[in-house]
Amino acid sequence: MQHPQDPIYARPDPITPNAQSAPVSPEEAEAATSSDAAAELAVVRAQNAELAEQYLRAKAEVENMRRRTEEEVAKVRKFAVEGFAESLLPVLDSIEAGLAIQEATVQQIRAGAEATLKQLQSALNRNKVLPIAPAAGEKFDPHHHQAISMVPSDQPAHTVVAVLQKGYVISERVLRPALVTVAAPK
Numbered sequence: 001m002q003h004p005q006d007p008i009y010a011r012p013d014p015i016t017p018n019a020q021s022a023p024v025s026p027e028e029a030e031a032a033t034s035s036d037a038a039a040e041l042a043v044v045r046a047q048n049a050e051l052a053e054q055y056l057r058a059k060a061e062v063e064n065m066r067r068r069t070e071e072e073v074a075k076v077r078k079f080a081v082e083g084f085a086e087s088l089l090p091v092l093d094s095i096e097a098g099l100a101i102q103e104a105t106v107q108q109i110r111a112g113a114e115a116t117l118k119q120l121q122s123a124l125n126r127n128k129v130l131p132i133a134p135a136a137g138e139k140f141d142p143h144h145h146q147a148i149s150m151v152p153s154d155q156p157a158h159t160v161v162a163v164l165q166k167g168y169v170i171s172e173r174v175l176r177p178a179l180v181t182v183a184a185p186k
Contacts, residue, residue: 083127084123084127087123087126087127088120088123090119090123091116091119091120091123094112094115094116094119095116097112098112098113098116124168127170128170128171129168129169129170129175130168130169130170131166131167131168132144132145132166132167132168132169132174132177132178133163133166133167133178134160134163134178134180135160136155136159136160136161136162137155137156137159137160138159138160139158139159139160140158140159140160140180140182143174143177144167144169144174144177144178145160145167145177145178145179145180146167146177146178146179146180147180147181147182148164148179148180148181149181149182150181150182150183150184151181151182151183151184152183152184152186153183153184155183156183157183157184157185157186158182158183158185159182159183160180160181160182160183161180161181161182161183162180162181163178163179163180164179164180164181165178165179166178167179
């Protein structure tokens with residue numbers, strides 16, 4: 001028989017390789033589990049705080065970008081109208097100068113009106129306001145033309161017979177369609 005102080009008893013139990021995996025009481029197991037859970041909760045809370053801060057910064061950045069964009073759009077609108085108005089000032093000057101002449105002849109008034117019309121057309125062209133004036137026989141386009149009436153004609157059906165009023169586009173967007181008469185089907 002061996003005595004408890006024999007070296008055989010000094011060796012660790014082969015089933016339990018070290019003292020840390022020795023059986024623990026339920027209180028110790030609960031304390032270990034709660035300390036692990038507390039540590040994990042602290043990590044999750046730190047991550048949550050970091051994500052919340054990132055969210056607030058991103059939200060503030062988006063709000064600042066939105067505000068700057070609105071300011072830029074307002075400036076573009078303001079200066080676009082300003083440029084268009086500036087291009088019309090010579091036309092206004094010409095009309096005022098023509099009206100200031102008290103003893104103008106019909107030829108002088110006509111020449112002045114033609115020169116003023118050229119100035120106005122030039123100002124509109126510079127600002128990309130272009131006329132829609134389809135030629136007779138051109139196919140009717142409901143996107144650019146407005147038919148006032150259909151008339152009997154020797155032309156093919158659904159073609160423009162006459163333009164009653166020019167239309168206008170600005171940068172490919174119709175401001176006003178051309179008013180036209182259209183050839184009726186035979």
